[in-house]
Amino acid sequence: MIEPRVEQVISEDNAQPAAESEHPHASSTKRGLLWVSLTALGVVYGDIGTSPLYALRECFLGKNALLPTPANVLGVLSLIFWSLTLVISIKYLIYVMRADNRGEGGILALMALLGPEEQVRARGRGLLIVLGLFGAALLYGDGIITPAISVLSAVEGLNVATPAFEQFVVPITLGILIMLFLVQSRGTAGIGAVFGPIMMVWFLTLAVMGIGGIIHKPDVLVALNPLYGIRLFFNHFDAAFLVLGAVFLVVTGGEALYADMGHFGRLPIRAAWFTVVLPALLLNYFGQGALLIEDTQDLFHPFFHLAPDWALYPLVLLATIATIIASQAVISGAFSLTRQAVQLGYFPRLHIVQTSSEEIGQVYIPLVNWLLMIATLALVIAFRRSANLAAAYGMAISTTMIITTLLAYFIARERWGWSKLTTLLVTAGFLIIDLIFFGANIIKILDGGWLPLLIGALIFILMKAWKRGRKELAQRLPQEAGTLPLFLKELAKNPPVRVPGTAIFMTGRGHGPPLILRHHLEHNQALHQRVILLTVVTEDTPRVSPKDRLEIKKLDQGFYRVIVHFGFMESPSVPNALRLGHHFELTVDPDKATYYVGHLTLIPDDMPSAMSGWRKNLFGFMTRNATPSILFYHLPPAQVVELGIQVEF
Incomplete structure (x- = not known):
């Protein structure tokens, strides 16, 4: 994932x-x-x-x-x-x-x-x-x-x-x-x-x-x-x-x-x-x-x-x-x-x-x-x-x-x-x-x-x-097209069907619409009434106090940008962090939301790389055997939707 x-x-x-x-x-x-x-x-x-x-x-x-x-x-x-x-x-x-x-x-x-x-x-x-x-x-x-x-x-x-x-x-x-x-x-x-x-x-x-x-x-x-x-x-x-x-x-x-x-x-x-x-x-x-x-x-x-x-x-x-x-x-x-x-x-x-x-x-x-x-x-x-x-x-x-x-x-x-x-x-x-x-x-x-x-x-x-490997993989992932404000304007012009509830898309800190969000729209032609774009940030400090846990920015079209901060000595529980949302003017029930995560598949390629072949194979092995995002971020399994993404590596 x-x-x-x-x-x-x-x-x-x-x-x-x-x-x-x-x-x-x-x-x-x-x-x-x-x-x-x-x-x-x-x-x-x-x-x-x-x-x-x-x-x-x-x-x-x-x-x-x-x-x-x-x-x-x-x-x-x-x-x-x-x-x-x-x-x-x-x-x-x-x-x-x-x-x-x-x-x-x-x-x-x-x-x-x-x-x-x-x-x-x-x-x-x-x-x-x-x-x-x-x-x-x-x-x-x-x-x-x-x-x-x-x-x-x-x-x-x-x-x-x-x-x-x-x-x-x-x-x-x-x-x-x-x-x-x-x-x-x-x-x-x-x-x-x-x-x-x-x-x-x-x-x-x-x-x-x-x-x-x-x-x-x-x-x-x-x-x-x-x-x-x-x-x-x-x-x-x-x-x-x-x-x-x-x-x-x-x-x-x-x-x-x-x-x-x-x-x-x-x-x-x-x-x-x-x-x-x-x-x-x-x-x-x-x-x-x-x-x-x-x-x-x-x-x-x-x-x-x-x-x-x-x-x-x-x-x-x-x-x-x-x-x-x-x-x-x-x-x-x-x-x-x-x-x-x-x-x-x-x-x-x-x-x-x-x-x-x-x-x-x-x-x-x-x-x-x-x-x-x-x-x-x-x-x-x-x-x-x-x-x-x-x-x-x-x-x-x-x-x-x-x-x-x-x-x-x-x-x-x-x-x-x-x-x-x-x-x-x-x-x-x-x-x-x-x-x-x-x-x-x-x-x-x-x-x-x-x-x-x-x-x-x-x-x-x-x-x-x-x-x-993570650094090279980030360079090979499909780039986000356009900026998020531009995406939201296009969404307002051509609104998809909106369904009740909250969708949480786990993503990085890019400036454009997340890849898994675009995949979801292309295949389902629908969006939840409220959409949270969520990024987890690990800081170079052991722990983060509750008052600094969340950064929340309200966007147009029912979208929110949420950054969750964890220290490197903490277990990153996303649902527990979201329960603090009411202190930041965002009330969300993490037990009822739908979480969207990407499921990554690495496809071998012959492209020039800074990594040798054995190191790429080692990275691929570790990627396949890594603990799924669902467990690592303590997401409720019954509420997670996985979207497949293939990357040549």
Whole structure:
């Protein structure tokens, strides 16, 4: 079907970051801030909060591991502390989170802040669009690995209790993941409220375990001094550089923090980090380090060896629940990212289900869910151990972090008004750190790092093919003949039969009579008494307020021009939008109107094209399998009339 052209506009008043108080979740009371911060623990910090299960272990047990000597352990702990401080605390929590698109975060929201794609390309910055899309595509790659490595590492704790459980680790992990994906269609509204308290228990447990380890070896705290990390490089430069690929595992949740900003706002996320998450993580990492200095026998699972024997099974259960919550956050993030891409015109229409009547951000996309499930289960079966998966983890995220830093440079210069010198110095500092981690992760490519890169590359190809195909298709569609005023004058001279009711023609923002309207008149020689020419516009802002939802212009001959505005984080329900019409002097019952949409058929041709043959075939496949306009725009099926249109492509 031909849906109304999804156009992108950017509001002039979107030039500055929204204030904290403007965010829908921001609270002016301490009690409200505490509650939102607690809730954020269960959504925002699941990924980074479960890293202690495997991150430090990989530094001393992975393929490029260091020997667990006291000096090396202190050096690695120093690197972990300063990585969390520089990358998460300063770069993401303080710097990048200033770049919000009406409260929304994430790499696509950051890219949208640059302006409409056409304007960005006109300024010679088309590469920024390519980088932004590639960065978004890469998030799917690591998003597939996160549930697999998190749940596997938690269930592997059973091996610490007894080796007899080893043969059951993979089946148990598969069962947990299958159940997790099966319940996605129910949404997280019902269980989301308990995620925060559970993760609070998790972080408190991390802190208590870490304190227990530090008490036995308090000298480990000297690793807060950056000289220990620097000394590690002086003594073992090659090995220290390679181990940074494992150290990077402690910060892989950085992009998730930024992407989830729209759900809670900057202030609650920052409050949760500095008061709960960061102290708990540091205490646990240093506790594990103290344990390794005292006894390298605990190398295989230093996290679980921190706990007393009686607490092992409860800890495995709690760790499993925490990793499920972390996986849920990643899956929900994939749904959210996909919806943004669809609304911004980088993916074909997909069936998107709103799972909560109260939270607009809670959606379920069946196709994405099943593809994620298949890929995640395949990873568990193929790699079988979290240590094997760790080698594949981080490559894509390290690339995305570089792209985020580059995009943030232009936001700082053009949106925040920073001087060129200040922006260059800040960007250079973060970019050096990003490039060092990227270099350390390149080593992982042959050990599995190619997998998330391949997934990201495939998704990037799909996004580019769809965007380019839509642009070329728009050029090949039959052009609208004449202007709309001229058409209405001709209609007045030769009036067709008018029948009672309202007809809604879904169309683009052209100046002439829509193609489907002309087809309808030619074949039926009749029109409804009231005709609405309706265009859906997706803005470069997350949401549109009800007062800005509709633009209505009354024309002659019972015609109305209606433009419906949606944000890229909203599900575009045309009937719901039309119900607001009485506020704009247009009363229409969307449940009784007749909707006219075009049904597009692509006919292969031999015309010269900027698209290669395989890309045209790929675009044709996506077009044929896109969700129909009826479902995407929530039109009542019994009231829709489809008009066939053939286009050579």
